[in-house]
Amino acid sequence: MTVLITGGAGYIGSHCCVAFLEAGHDIVVLDNLSNANSLSLERVAKITGRKVSFEFADIRDQPKIESVLKHYKCTAVVHFAGLKAVGESTQMPLAYYDNNVVGTHRLLSAMANCDVRQMIFSSSATVYGEPKFLPLTENHPTGAVNPYGRTKLMIEEMLRDVSASDPAWRFGILRYFNPVGAHESGLIGENPLGIPNNLMPFITQVADGRRERLSVFGNDYDTRDGTGVRDYIHVTDLVEGHLRAHEVLASGSASSNCLTVNLGTGTGYSVLEMVRAFERASNKEIRYVFAPRREGDVAECFADTSLAEKTLAWRAERGLEAMCRDTWNWVCKNPSGYSSEET
Ligand code: NAD
Numbered sequence: 001m002t003v004l005i006t007g008g009a010g011y012i013g014s015h016c017c018v019a020f021l022e023a024g025h026d027i028v029v030l031d032n033l034s035n036a037n038s039l040s041l042e043r044v045a046k047i048t049g050r051k052v053s054f055e056f057a058d059i060r061d062q063p064k065i066e067s068v069l070k071h072y073k074c075t076a077v078v079h080f081a082g083l084k085a086v087g088e089s090t091q092m093p094l095a096y097y098d099n100n101v102v103g104t105h106r107l108l109s110a111m112a113n114c115d116v117r118q119m120i121f122s123s124s125a126t127v128y129g130e131p132k133f134l135p136l137t138e139n140h141p142t143g144a145v146n147p148y149g150r151t152k153l154m155i156e157e158m159l160r161d162v163s164a165s166d167p168a169w170r171f172g173i174l175r176y177f178n179p180v181g182a183h184e185s186g187l188i189g190e191n192p193l194g195i196p197n198n199l200m201p202f203i204t205q206v207a208d209g210r211r212e213r214l215s216v217f218g219n220d221y222d223t224r225d226g227t228g229v230r231d232y233i234h235v236t237d238l239v240e241g242h243l244r245a246h247e248v249l250a251s252g253s254a255s256s257n258c259l260t261v262n263l264g265t266g267t268g269y270s271v272l273e274m275v276r277a278f279e280r281a282s283n284k285e286i287r288y289v290f291a292p293r294r295e296g297d298v299a300e301c302f303a304d305t306s307l308a309e310k311t312l313a314w315r316a317e318r319g320l321e322a323m324c325r326d327t328w329n330w331v332c333k334n335p336s337g338y339s340s341e342e343t
């Protein structure tokens with residue numbers, strides 16, 4: 001009864017490893033380390049007091065996946081592995097379709113050959129495109145606006161087709177809103193390489209002096225202070241949602257063999273509200289300037305969480321203060337991310 005966690009050395013995956021190990025599950029992590037450092041798994045072992053089995057492999061390597069599934073007697077997969085940078089996906093669409101779509105196809109084929117038929121998949125609120133109404137319910141129309149989002153939508157559709165072909169399959173498609181924060185120990189967290197695209201990592205780098213100021217992309221949106229509003233969710237809450245989804249699917253009590261569920265808090269915060277919250281948590285000034293809107297950004301995006309509450313008996317518990325405090329704790333303890341231990 002082992003759970004294969006693809007991309008488990010990454011930001012969300014490493015937190016998920018902690019949640020699953022602490023809940024008593026056996027896991028094996030498979031990661032090609034294209035965007036991660038295996039030190040994250042040593043930290044997972046430190047937090048949980050349990051050894052983490054690790055396979056350095058690519059999800060596109062179907063024979064290898066099959067041998068891992070068999071060797072560890074896996075019964076389920078939590079699938080985080082994928083490329084996730086929106087801007088990069090517009091520059092290198094083929095790499096995104098190959099890694100995300102082809103990779104998931106190979107992973108599913110390996111699972112089918114090994115009779116492992118349960119998967120939780122990391123999808124994203126980006127599949128909703130421009131919101132036609134708020135909060136976003138799972139039946140809001142989909143329409144991704146960039147190659148990254150389209151890979152998520154294509155994978156979702158592949159999973160729905162496979163689930164319809166055979167009721168033995170069980171899928172949990174989890175649509176994340178904006179994951180932020182870090183484990184409360186400060187031992188694992190987000191470790192972006194280069195200039196961060198996302199708001200929270202950028203703010204932390206202003207707070208610790210690595211960047212001079214934040215550019216706030218747009219102050220003329222139709223929101224309470226003119227800046228963009230998002231539904232930020234603590235990564236620990238997010239991975240607890242995975243644990244619940246895994247348990248619901250494994251118990252056979254799910255209402256369908258393909259659940260599609262939002263993981264968000266239901267509350268949106270503006271960029272300026274995030275800046276102020278981070279200033280309080282870090283006791284640092286976050287300097288910012290207003291800059292033009294970022295292409296492709298929506299004004300406001302937050303989740304309807306009622307389906308998650310109903311189907312998973314789960315809801316996010318941690319507020320903005322914990323998100324900022326835990327992020328700052330991780331950054332202060334690891335000023336160069338995991339790379340500080342390498343040198
Ligand atoms: P991450 O980059 O930290 O983790 C992804 C992991 O997958 C990395 O460890 C990377 O090395 C690995 N990987 C990538 N391609 C691989 C391949 N072909 N074979 C094996 N391993 C591979 O990203 P994250 O933020 O932890 O995101 C995890 C998942 O959640 C991704 O699928 C992402 O698209 C999705 N997601 C993330 C967010 C977010 O804001 N972080 C939001 C919505 C959805």
Ligand code: UDP
Binds near residue numbers: 214227
């Ligand atoms: N944002 C910003 N400056 C940055 C990065 C992001 O003003 O350097 C804004 C962005 O326009 C959006 C919000 O912060 O309104 C969240 O952006 P992020 O990229 O983190 O998430 P996403 O837009 O993908 O939901």
